[in-house]
Amino acid sequence: MVVHSIARRALVNHRVFIRSFSHTKQVNLNPLLPIDSILEELDNDELKKKIKAQKDQNSKGKPKVLIPAGSEDIKLKKNNDVDHYIVGQEDSKQLDAEQNGKNSSNGNGNNNGNNNKKDDYESYEEPKEESAFAKFKNFLKKCGETSGITFASLLVLGLAGVSYHKFYNAHVLYKMSNAFEKGDAAFELTMHKRTTKIEGDWVERPQQKLIDDIISGNLVGRYFLITGEKGCGKSSMILNSIKKMDSFNVTFIDAHSDPEIFRIRLGKALKFEYHEDYIGSLFSIRGPRDTTALLDIERAFNKLEEVAVRRIKQYGKPMVIVINNTHLIKDDEEGVKLVELLQQKAESLSGSGLVTMIFNSDDYWLYERLKKLGTRLEVINVRDFNRTQAVQALAVSRKRYFNENIDFDIANQVYELIGGRPQHLSEVAKQLDMIKASHKVIDREKTWFLNQCGLLGESMDDDVNESGKFSTSAMLLMRTLVEMYKEQIEKEGLLDDHKLPELPLWRARQIMTRNDFIQMYDNLNIFTIDSSDSFVRADSVPMMRGFLEIASQPGFDKLLEETLDRVGDIESLGRTREIVAKDLFLGSQYKISRDKDSELTISMKQSNNGNDDDDNDDPIEIQPVTHKGGKTFWKNRLALYKTVHEEGTKKN
Incomplete structure (x- = not known):
């Protein structure tokens, strides 16, 4: 009893509070960020309030057990009905009273009371510390759980990434395949339909049937270069063939001098985004556009090969890619690389029968580039309309714009003036007075030639010597073509169809004394080079009319010779140093004499035979400088060239 009293007083004086121990539970576990259950005990006010409210709710209806402070060997026995234990001064008194009541009710004396105390209360024991092995085992267990969760998270992410990559690649091929289905992906066919609404509003050309077979996929194993002068109807024939197929298995691309813009246009035509819409680029260090335009074009063609293999199995015909205005690609280092890449793809894809590529160009330089590596290349040369086709085109256009039947006499005169270029015929047919409009076309072409290659004469400054070379070379070639045209008229007479004089390319370079100006x-549409046989001629009939008028002006040969002499003098000054007595060239005389004293005397006798009045001469007019002066040229044009429409009418 004494020991019990001492222990009880010690517990009461020190106000010992015995805390209950319970198992903690893991809640709100994040599988991507494994945490231990100790996080539940963090210093979080809101979390503490939730835990306290949960404990209060669980403790409702459960009795509170009060522990008397009287024994050192007190053990707390936790029953299912006990929530927590509180020991204090007031609680200990209440516990003693209850204990005394129990002892008196039992009537068994001290020994029985002590035994009851041992049964009802157990002494409190502090928890034993875990051993090092147990701690290490617990640590390994937690590491295993964390590793498993992390591995499962990475596995889910990896499977999701691979699935998205597979889906994206399949979607890219699906979109590219849709680009070759029926419909106008590039909107070029829509614009062409707006200009050809009426049935029969088209003049068949000899090359039309061949282009129809190419677009429809009947010709396999070749790729084609369509060449011809600007405005002769190359693009219109291609678009007309595409319209017949409703753009099925065909795509249309417009070339550009900038490879980046060409890359964008190629992606638009093929519906290829160059992986710019790929969500995986958000996590990559190097972006998909951290590259060059040529590499992107290579990627696009690699995807195109996969699509072509699928479609050739499905439809049995190759796809067709039309690259329009290919001459716009610059003839520089980047442009040559781009043309080489396109030709390599054209060679490989056409050889396997997967894709047929068509290059449409106005200039000769592209043919020279393709000729070096071309093994499956075919060249299609498009010429102007003949007389019959030109008259038919004028009749169709006049019916469309003015709803009238054309006068065939006027139509033949128009053909005599401007020839059969579809671009010029379409422009003239929209005017009320077609003859006047034809004269304006000729004046425009002649003015263009003079603006680009006008002669400067003997007063040309030495700073523009390169421009003088450019002009004189063009004039020399022009004069040669005019002489050939006059000889042709004398020998063969006026032909039913226009046949412009032409020279081999090597001969034209000899006449110009330069090989790079052609x-x-x-490019300036002054002269043109036929890609089929490499012959040089005037770009069009109106340009040839301008050549004839310029060369027929009095004083033209003299002006050309003066410009050539001036160019030669400037070149000579740049190479050597000379002393020239100009008075001798002007007809003067020098008299040198020696007197008795051995002194030299120099005297000069001037001559009146020189060109003293050259500065007062009127300038050489090779074209009128006013609008009124042009009418005199218009009156003489048809007089110099007799029309043969009467003979053509008799034949028809």
Whole structure:
């Protein structure tokens, strides 16, 4: 009893509070961020309130057991009905009272009371510390759980990424395949339909049947280069063939001098985004556009090969890619690389029968580039309309724009003036006075030639010597073509169809004394080079009319010779140093004499035979400088060239 009293007083004086121990539970476990259950005990006010409210709810209806402070060997026995234990001064008194009541009710004396106390209360024992092996085992267990959760998370992410990658690749091929289905993906066919609404509003050309077979996929194993002068109807024939197929298995691309813009247009035609819409790029260090345009074009053609293999099995015909205005690609290092890439793809894809590529160009330089590596290349040369086709085109156009039947006499005169270029015929047919409009076309072409290659004469400054070379070379070639045209008229007479004089390319370079200017003239639409046989001629009939008028002006040969001499003098000054007595060239005389004292005397006798009045001469007019002066040229044009429409009418 003494020991019990001492222990009870010690517990009461020190106000010992005995805390209950319970198992903690893991809640709100994040599988991507494994945490231990100790996080539940973090210093979080809201979490503590939730835990306290949960404990209060669980403790409702459960009795509170009060532990007397009287024994050192007190053990707390936790029953299912006991929530927690509180020991204090007031609680200990209440516990003693209850205990005394029990002892008196039992009537068994001290020994029985002590035995009852041992049965009802057990002494409190502190928890034993875990051993090092148990701690290590617990640590390994937690590491295993964390590793398993992390591995499962990565596995889910990996499967999702692979599934998305497979889906994206399949979607890219699906979109590219849809680009070759029926419909106008590039909107080029829509614009062409707006210009050809009426049935029969089209003049058949000899090349039309061949282009129809190419577009429909009947010709396999070749790729084609369609060449011809600007405005001769190449693109219109291609679009007309595409319209017949309703753009099935065909796509249309417009070339550009910038490879980046060409890359975008190719992606639009093929419905290929170059992986710019790929969500995986959000997690990549190097973006999909951290590259060059040529590499993107290579990627597009690689995907195109996969689509072509599927479609050739499904439809049995190759796909067709039309690259329009290919001459717009610059003839520089980047442009040559792009043309080489396109030709390599054209060679491989056409050889396997998967894709047929068509290059449409106005200039000759592209043919020279393709000729070097071309083994399956075919060249289609498109010419102007003949007389019959030109008259038919004018009749159709006049019926469409003015709803009238054309006068065939006027139609033949128009053909005599401007020839059979569809671009010029379409422009003239929209005007009320077609003859006047034809004269304006000729004046425009002649003015263009003079603006680009006008002669400067002997007063040309030495700073523009390169321009003088460019002009004189063009004039020399022009004069040669005019002489050939006059000889042709004398020998053969006026032909039913226009036959412009032409020279081999190597001969034209000899006449110009330069081999690099001919490509510039071709780009300026002054001269043209036939890709089929490499012959040089005037770009069009109106341009040839301008050549004839310029060369027929009095003083033209003299002006050309003066410009050539001036160019030669400037070149000579740049190479050597000379002393020239100009008075001798002007007809003067020098008299050198020696007197008795051995002194030299120099005297000069001037001559009146020189060109003293050259500065007062009127300038050489090779074209009128006013609008009124042009009418005199218009009156003489048809007089110089007799029309043969009467003979053509008799034949018809």
